[in-house]
Amino acid sequence: MLIAFGENPERQGLIRTPERVASMYEELLAGYRVDPVELINEAIFDVNYDEMVVVRDIEFYSLCEHHMLPFIGRAHVAYIPRGKVIGLSKIPRVVDMFARRLQVQERMTRQIADFLNEVLHPLGVAVVVEAIHMCAMIRGVKKHNSRMTTSTMLGAFRTSMATRMEFLDNISRSAEPLHI
Numbered sequence: 001m002l003i004a005f006g007e008n009p010e011r012q013g014l015i016r017t018p019e020r021v022a023s024m025y026e027e028l029l030a031g032y033r034v035d036p037v038e039l040i041n042e043a044i045f046d047v048n049y050d051e052m053v054v055v056r057d058i059e060f061y062s063l064c065e066h067h068m069l070p071f072i073g074r075a076h077v078a079y080i081p082r083g084k085v086i087g088l089s090k091i092p093r094v095v096d097m098f099a100r101r102l103q104v105q106e107r108m109t110r111q112i113a114d115f116l117n118e119v120l121h122p123l124g125v126a127v128v129v130e131a132i133h134m135c136a137m138i139r140g141v142k143k144h145n146s147r148m149t150t151s152t153m154l155g156a157f158r159t160s161m162a163t164r165m166e167f168l169d170n171i172s173r174s175a176e177p178l179h180i
């Protein structure tokens, strides 16, 4: 790539750049190598609680699979337990496991919801993701203020309008707007 840019790969600042870029991608794409069993680490607990659990404003950094440019934003995750709850920190870990891959936002949203559905068998799972995409900001259409929202609603969040509205109302009171 350096040669294609017209750069001199031997100049001082660039000598270790290929190595740095390789280790950067290893970090940004670490999600492929996460072992889901290790991630959960048995932090699933039997608890008599059947109301909605919402973890909102989980920031994430991903790379779009078309341009390998960042898309960044936050995920809001909810579920209604069926006798089992998951350790709080595990939800952001699940988000990161899927964010740190080459992604499209829609697939990432779905994967987070499906994963939680499989490990918890809850009464419902909902995931909303809001993000800004560098590939649409700094190149191409160059729209700096547009953002994308995607969602996956499973179980009670799909069948019950009241449940869905309770979740959407909860996350609508979110922190400040997305910015960089």
Ligand SMILES: Nc1nc2c(ncn2[C@@H]2O[C@H](COP(=O)(O)OP(=O)(O)OP(=O)(O)O)[C@@H](O)[C@H]2O)c(=O)[nH]1
Binding pocket: 064, 065, 066, 103, 104, 105, 106, 133, 135, 136, 139, 140, 141
């Ligand atoms: N649906 C979806 N599209 C995405 C996502 N990230 C990037 N894209 C889009 O993927 C599309 C790729 O389109 P192409 O026409 O093949 O690529 P391109 O010539 O670089 O397109 P432009 O961005 O329009 O210049 C673009 O419309 C991007 O905006 C994402 O997470 N979800």
Ligand SMILES: [Zn+2]
Binding pocket: 064, 065, 066, 067, 068, 069, 133, 135, 136
């Ligand atoms: Zn892109």
